Amino acid sequence: xxxxxxxxxxxxxxxxxxxxxxxxxxxxxxxxxxxxxxxxxxxxxxxxxxxxxxxxxxxxxxxxxxxxxxxxxxxxxxxxxxxxxxxxxxxxxxxxxxxxxxxxxxxxxxxxxxxxxxxxxxxxxxxxxxxxxxx
Numbered sequence: 589x590x591x592x593x594x595x596x597x598x599x600x601x602x603x604x605x606x607x608x609x610x611x612x613x614x615x616x617x618x619x620x621x622x623x624x625x626x627x628x629x630x631x632x633x634x635x636x637x638x639x640x641x642x643x644x645x646x647x648x649x650x651x652x653x654x655x656x657x658x659x660x661x662x663x664x665x666x667x668x669x670x671x672x673x674x675x676x677x678x679x680x681x682x683x684x685x686x687x688x689x690x691x692x693x694x695x696x697x698x699x700x701x702x703x704x705x706x707x708x709x710x711x712x713x714x715x716x717x718x719x720x721x722x723x
Contacts (some may be wrong), residue, residue, distance in 0.1 A: 599623040 597619035599606040608619045715721045 595619075597623060 594609045594611055597608045599620075606623050608623050610722070656674050678693065713720075
């Protein structure tokens with residue numbers, strides 16, 4: 589097949605189409621030999637393509653491991669964030685409880701002081717009125 593100034597040669601084997609483009613329409617032997625040679629080399633392990641495939645597979649495995657580690661880190665960070673929020677809530681509740689206890693203590697302390705003052709004043713008035721304490 590010819591398009592423009594290039595001639596395209598194809599070889600279809602096992603569902604894979606091999607394509608070669610040449611600029612010489614008269615030479616049909618060299619591209620065919622090149623395509624057959626490519627088919628022959630596809631099963632060898634020392635080809636640049638197999639090396640590249642191996643490297644891509646290695647990179648893919650490393651990336652999968654990194655993604656798994658990121659997901660685990662995100663999960664741990666989420667747990668840590670939840671615990672921090674729980675601690676903050678507990679601290680605020682504790683602070684509010686302390687404030688409420690102080691207010692209650694102050695109210696009771698005032699009542700005790702007022703009752704004590706009233707009792708002492710009553711005792712002094714009774715003692716003065718009975719002449720136990722001379723006026």
